[in-house]
Amino acid sequence: MKSLVLPFNGLPCKGLLFAGFFACLSAMTAPAVNAAGPAAPPQVAMINDSIEQVWRDFSIRPAAEVDDATWCRRVYLDVIGRIPSLEELSEFVSDRDSNKRANLVDRLLNDDRYTEEYANHWSTVWTNLLIGRSGGTDRRDLTNRTGMQKYLRDSFAGNKTYDQMMYELVTAEGSTTPGNANFNGAVNFLVDKVNAEKGTLATSSVSRIFLGQQVQCTQCHNHPFNQWKQQKFWEFNAFFRQTRALRRFVDGTRDIESAELVSQDFAGEANDPEDALVFYELRNGLQKVAYPVFTDGTEIEKSGFVEDVNRREELGRLMLQSEYLDKMIVNRMWSMFLGYGFTRPIDDLGPHNPSSHPELLENLGKEFRANSYDLKKLITWITLSRPYQLASTLSASNEIDDPTIGESPKFSRFYLRQMSAEQLYASMVTASNAQSKGSYEQQEAERRRWLSQFVVAFGNDEGTETTTFNGSIPQALMLFNGDLTKNAISLEAGSFLDQLSQTGRSPKDRVTRLFLSGLARRPTKNEVSIASKLLVARKGNEPEMLQDMWWAILNSNEFIMQH
Numbered sequence: 001m002k003s004l005v006l007p008f009n010g011l012p013c014k015g016l017l018f019a020g021f022f023a024c025l026s027a028m029t030a031p032a033v034n035a036a037g038p039a040a041p042p043q044v045a046m047i048n049d050s051i052e053q054v055w056r057d058f059s060i061r062p063a064a065e066v067d068d069a070t071w072c073r074r075v076y077l078d079v080i081g082r083i084p085s086l087e088e089l090s091e092f093v094s095d096r097d098s099n100k101r102a103n104l105v106d107r108l109l110n111d112d113r114y115t116e117e118y119a120n121h122w123s124t125v126w127t128n129l130l131i132g133r134s135g136g137t138d139r140r141d142l143t144n145r146t147g148m149q150k151y152l153r154d155s156f157a158g159n160k161t162y163d164q165m166m167y168e169l170v171t172a173e174g175s176t177t178p179g180n181a182n183f184n185g186a187v188n189f190l191v192d193k194v195n196a197e198k199g200t201l202a203t204s205s206v207s208r209i210f211l212g213q214q215v216q217c218t219q220c221h222n223h224p225f226n227q228w229k230q231q232k233f234w235e236f237n238a239f240f241r242q243t244r245a246l247r248r249f250v251d252g253t254r255d256i257e258s259a260e261l262v263s264q265d266f267a268g269e270a271n272d273p274e275d276a277l278v279f280y281e282l283r284n285g286l287q288k289v290a291y292p293v294f295t296d297g298t299e300i301e302k303s304g305f306v307e308d309v310n311r312r313e314e315l316g317r318l319m320l321q322s323e324y325l326d327k328m329i330v331n332r333m334w335s336m337f338l339g340y341g342f343t344r345p346i347d348d349l350g351p352h353n354p355s356s357h358p359e360l361l362e363n364l365g366k367e368f369r370a371n372s373y374d375l376k377k378l379i380t381w382i383t384l385s386r387p388y389q390l391a392s393t394l395s396a397s398n399e400i401d402d403p404t405i406g407e408s409p410k411f412s413r414f415y416l417r418q419m420s421a422e423q424l425y426a427s428m429v430t431a432s433n434a435q436s437k438g439s440y441e442q443q444e445a446e447r448r449r450w451l452s453q454f455v456v457a458f459g460n461d462e463g464t465e466t467t468t469f470n471g472s473i474p475q476a477l478m479l480f481n482g483d484l485t486k487n488a489i490s491l492e493a494g495s496f497l498d499q500l501s502q503t504g505r506s507p508k509d510r511v512t513r514l515f516l517s518g519l520a521r522r523p524t525k526n527e528v529s530i531a532s533k534l535l536v537a538r539k540g541n542e543p544e545m546l547q548d549m550w551w552a553i554l555n556s557n558e559f560i561m562q563h
Helices: 042-057 068-080 086-094 100-110 112-131 145-157 162-171 185-189 196-211 230-240 311-320 323-338 358-370 375-384 421-432 440-452 473-481 483-488 496-500 507-519 525-537 542-554
Strands: 243-249 256-263 278-281 287-290 456-459 465-468
Touching (some): 042 375, 068 100, 068 375, 086 507, 100 112, 112 145, 112 185, 112 196, 162 185, 162 196, 162 311, 185 256, 196 323, 230 287, 230 311, 323 358, 421 483, 421 496, 421 507, 440 483, 483 542
Antiparallel strands (some): 278 287, 456 465
């Protein structure tokens, strides 16, 4: 990778001594290695064959494969949500096993040492997806964010299959709050969605997140571009009309203690539970009737009595049979690891939105179903595939592969993307042992405060969010001078830099350790030269030189990028 280390958002750096520092950093090059080796499962070859065929079709020569250190940093970030420690990086790079990459993926996914980090990372990803970054943070919310995270954390720690997790999230009943007798953390996905506007938010969220069906705009009219009609929206909505979210108050107050998601008989809008119909209005003012019908046309019993038919349970069963369940999760996971999915947006599947690799999406979906919806296997296939091994280089041989200008992704290079705010926090803590002092609760509160300054969420009509983490001035100042950064560059006894200053054989060796810790590469000659000049400018005070260099690394674009 040829990239420049630049100050976050290009703002002025710390002192004039760094004026030339950022313009000269470039990546370490090393021979490419066999990415998969003989241990790769057959699904990896299937992915490679399909991707490489597209390269041949478009006369594309892909970027070279990255060196071990870059790939190691990449896979740590994607699988467990942080960069590797210097010790972890050194252990991997020095490993001579031809299957070292497959072995590392297996270790991150299955070794007990990483189970907690794996579960925490993916519970964060899915909590943000299911209830948004701000879900459960307002005292008026029915959603309990801690309950949602606990359910997801336990699910990922136990490697619960994706189909089971989806079914539980769609059909769950119980209390939102940990500690309650009937606590069921899965209810936090729908508890704030089912009461809103006759369950329309539950309708749009379930169909979009799990089936890749963008139905929200068909609530009031037929979709102009796809097969979704207004009738289909209300037929899907009818599955949620037996569901209610009940508030439980603190004794003697109006403060919400918890909420409970329950299934209740639905009398229908004509007050006849034997024929529990739903009315909706056409744009011309006429009213029509809808009963629960799945997206493929499968009807269920029309009764609104729960003892006759539990509509959400029937919906979950029908979703398990849908090929769109398989395609949607494959598309989502691929986009999380490769930067783009096979469709844009990733959660809009169907004939109206052709896939960039339709055969691969179809086959990966089938393989995922055949392998019992095991998310760890899907992660293994993706991380060992050839496109995941490639450098981010855009050259004349693959310049048509540029999704940023609207081109369909060809995956002939690794698409650069920013870390999430959560990944950045965890990576800074890992790289410099920058965790604040205090109890776990105090550390977690500090983490949440830090994250809140980096993420501004804008709710939309569907209840989803767009987030900003874009190098604004407040964000840059937080990285430059915030408490986490101060902890990271501290020279106190026992700090990362204090311990570093007591290792190695020379200042150059210690500077090399800095670059490996933060960027998973060795410094260039120019960077070593700058460190030498800084040492002179600091009148031989090596800890202060290391502090300046470490500050610059942590505030560089190269540090905050997944590359």
